[in-house]
Amino acid sequence: MKILVPTKRVPSTDEPVRVHPDGSGIDNATLTHMINPFDAIALEEALRIRERQGPGVGVVAVGIGSVAFESELRTALAMGADRALRIDCDDSVLDPWSVAQVLAAIVRREKPDLVLMGKQAVDDDSNQAGQILAGLLDWPQATFASKIQFLEPARLQVARETDRGLETVVIRLPAVVTTDLRLNEPRYASLPALMKARKRPIETVSQRELGVSLEPKVRIMRLEQAAVGRECVRVADVAELVRRLRYEAKVI
Amino acid sequence: MVILVVAEYDTAHVRPGSRSALGVARDLAARSGERVEWLVLGSGLDSVASDAARFAPVTVADHPLLVQATADRYARVIADVARAHEASVILANATTFAKDILPRAAALLGAAMAGDVTGYSFADGELLLRRPMYAGATTATVTLAGRPYIITVRASAFPPAEPLAKSGECVAWNVVAATLPNQIEYVGLESRPTMRPDLTEARVVVSVGRAFRSSEEFEQYVGRLADALKGAAGCTRALVDDGITPNEWQVGQTGKVVAPELYVALGISGAIQHLAGMKNSRIVVAVNSDAEAPIFSIANYGLVGDVRQITPALIEELNR
Numbered sequence: 294m295k296i297l298v299p300t301k302r303v304p305s306t307d308e309p310v311r312v313h314p315d316g317s318g319i320d321n322a323t324l325t326h327m328i329n330p331f332d333a334i335a336l337e338e339a340l341r342i343r344e345r346q347g348p349g350v351g352v353v354a355v356g357i358g359s360v361a362f363e364s365e366l367r368t369a370l371a372m373g374a375d376r377a378l379r380i381d382c383d384d385s386v387l388d389p390w391s392v393a394q395v396l397a398a399i400v401r402r403e404k405p406d407l408v409l410m411g412k413q414a415v416d417d418d419s420n421q422a423g424q425i426l427a428g429l430l431d432w433p434q435a436t437f438a439s440k441i442q443f444l445e446p447a448r449l450q451v452a453r454e455t456d457r458g459l460e461t462v463v464i465r466l467p468a469v470v471t472t473d474l475r476l477n478e479p480r481y482a483s484l485p486a487l488m489k490a491r492k493r494p495i496e497t498v499s500q501r502e503l504g505v506s507l508e509p510k511v512r513i514m515r516l517e518q519a520a521v522g523r524e525c526v527r528v529a530d531v532a533e534l535v536r537r538l539r540y541e542a543k544v545i
Numbered sequence: 546m547v548i549l550v551v552a553e554y555d556t557a558h559v560r561p562g563s564r565s566a567l568g569v570a571r572d573l574a575a576r577s578g579e580r581v582e583w584l585v586l587g588s589g590l591d592s593v594a595s596d597a598a599r600f601a602p603v604t605v606a607d608h609p610l611l612v613q614a615t616a617d618r619y620a621r622v623i624a625d626v627a628r629a630h631e632a633s634v635i636l637a638n639a640t641t642f643a644k645d646i647l648p649r650a651a652a653l654l655g656a657a658m659a660g661d662v663t664g665y666s667f668a669d670g671e672l673l674l675r676r677p678m679y680a681g682a683t684t685a686t687v688t689l690a691g692r693p694y695i696i697t698v699r700a701s702a703f704p705p706a707e708p709l710a711k712s713g714e715c716v717a718w719n720v721v722a723a724t725l726p727n728q729i730e731y732v733g734l735e736s737r738p739t740m741r742p743d744l745t746e747a748r749v750v751v752s753v754g755r756a757f758r759s760s761e762e763f764e765q766y767v768g769r770l771a772d773a774l775k776g777a778a779g780c781t782r783a784l785v786d787d788g789i790t791p792n793e794w795q796v797g798q799t800g801k802v803v804a805p806e807l808y809v810a811l812g813i814s815g816a817i818q819h820l821a822g823m824k825n826s827r828i829v830v831a832v833n834s835d836a837e838a839p840i841f842s843i844a845n846y847g848l849v850g851d852v853r854q855i856t857p858a859l860i861e862e863l864n865r
């Protein structure tokens with residue numbers, strides 16, 4: 294069985310992002326990057342499936358973007374991915390639609406049984422690529438997975454986190470599954486593993502070789518720093534709080 | 546050409562969040578001269594459809610095979626109706642229902658999609674959509690290429706549409722069973738029953754973070770305070786991770802987005818991922834033992850102290 298895990302390079306969630314003063318995007322100069330947390334969870338799940346089911350399972354990490362993406366792909370190799378594949382393209386214009394187009398082309402080439410990917414990337418927060426991919430391939434989908442179990446033959450039982458509660462579905466392979474936060478706790482790549490991964494090859498395919506043209510459907514015109522922050526009145530005690538909520542804010 | 550709004554409903558009523566999406570649809574239609582129409586999918590929809598019709602004409606896709614909202618079938622029917630009615634825009638509230646299904650419909654239609662939209666404007670006749678990115682730290686203005694547009698809106702950013710003077714018509718969509726995919730088998734739903742209002746629809750939300758360590762404590766403090774305020778109870782991811790509260794109570798970037806009149810944050814540090822789900826609340830109250838906690842920077846009222854002492858005192862004061 295082959296599992297494809299798309300891994301997106303995103304700004305670290307530990308640091309605040311700042312918008313470039315001209316509104317063209319975020320200020321990348323000082324940012325550190327990481328594998329999108331949801332993709333790291335997807336990769337961890339794929340590795341656990343391989344650990345349970347044995348070496349017949351192959352895990353392929355896929356990055357779509359510039360050579361900078363290789364650092365996250367090396368982290369994926371260090372975590373345990375068998376192969377790393379980078380689709381070389383201009384990632385500044387990618388939207389969920391074009392990501393799904395590229396992934397569909399990779400799926401046709403690699404013929405995986407399962408695409409396991411994050412439910413959203415924490416930069417654009419779109420939450421679309423997996424579903425679009427499933428639609429393009431006409432494959433079953435199970436989004437927002439918090440538990441994945443294999444059933445015989447070639448089926449998955451997936452617990453999905455929805456607004457209404459935990460929904461369980463069964464889907465046939467091949468399929469697309471997108472991961473939610475509680476699926477697992479991703480392992481860290483050890484330093485020796487990271488050192489070793491530096492020497493491992495990263496297969497690179499150009500977008501042209503893959504035969505897809507990037508035609509994004511979402512164009513970001515402008516980015517602004519969202520205004521947060523309020524003048525906080527520090528109250529002395531509960532009585533003052535209730536009084537102010539009642540007579541000043543008039544919310545209770 | 547129509548603007549199609551995919552409705553969500555509970556037992557017999559269209560959800561207020563879907564009515565917010567309908568309000569946006571009406572406004573867009575007022576500019577373009579198009580028609581607005583609900584699309585309701587499910588099984589046994591008579592009462593839901595007549596409730597929906599109070600707000601707009603309804604296309605009703607009613608079939609036993611649509612009893613559960615599985616993405617394969619729903620996306621197919623939505624795409625079929627959108628083609629037949631020449632939809633220029635498909636709108637819905639940004640819930641997990643819409644997030645699961647609509648991008649798949651976008652794939653079938655070759656449509657352009659923007660999610661979690663919180664505002665819009667027009668420039669040279671082009672629709673500019675505003676949506677949060679980076680856990681709400683930034684707001685992007687985006688344009689879409691490729692009709693139809695598929696847009697999910699944050700209900701908290703738009704008021705629910707009011708009923709029409711005269712109900713719209715309900716027209717049945719002919720669901721052809723043989724054309725429906727059969728890729729996703731629904732097994733069941735597990736949710737923790739609660740008598741409290743829905744998080745996203747409540748006037749008051751009482752939310753709590755890592756300060757409490759068990760479901761019993763949660764009920765004793767947060768539950769009782771929520772009840773005293775007739776509000777809903779929410780939480781941070783920390784409590785869901787620890788199994789203290791169910792996932793559907795989580796507020797934030799990856800949970801629900803709320804904007805109540807009053808949001809009470811008890812023992813919540815104020816991580817950006819949590820703020821993403823509540824920072825547009827009208828009044829925010831923060832109680833935290835750490836006077837430097839970031840949550841105070843987005844609170845209107847702050848009280849420094851131990852939530853184990855303050856919460857019971859607050860309940861008592863409210864009930865006086």
Ligand SMILES: Cc1cc2nc3c(=O)[nH]c(=O)nc-3n(C[C@H](O)[C@H](O)[C@H](O)COP(=O)(O)OP(=O)(O)OC[C@H]3O[C@@H](n4cnc5c(N)ncnc54)[C@H](O)[C@@H]3O)c2cc1C
Nearest residue numbers: 754755781782797798799800812814816818819834851852
């Ligand atoms: C990709 C990603 C997505 C995420 N999505 C979400 C999301 O949707 N929603 C979400 O909430 N989080 C989310 N998080 C997690 C988020 O980063 C924080 O870890 C989380 O919100 C912290 O929860 P907390 O405030 O309960 O806990 P902590 O940060 O541990 O804060 C606990 C607070 O309680 C106070 N406290 C403790 N005891 C008491 C007491 N007795 N009395 C008074 N105060 C007390 C402390 O001073 C502290 O400020 C996400 C993280 C990532 C990486």
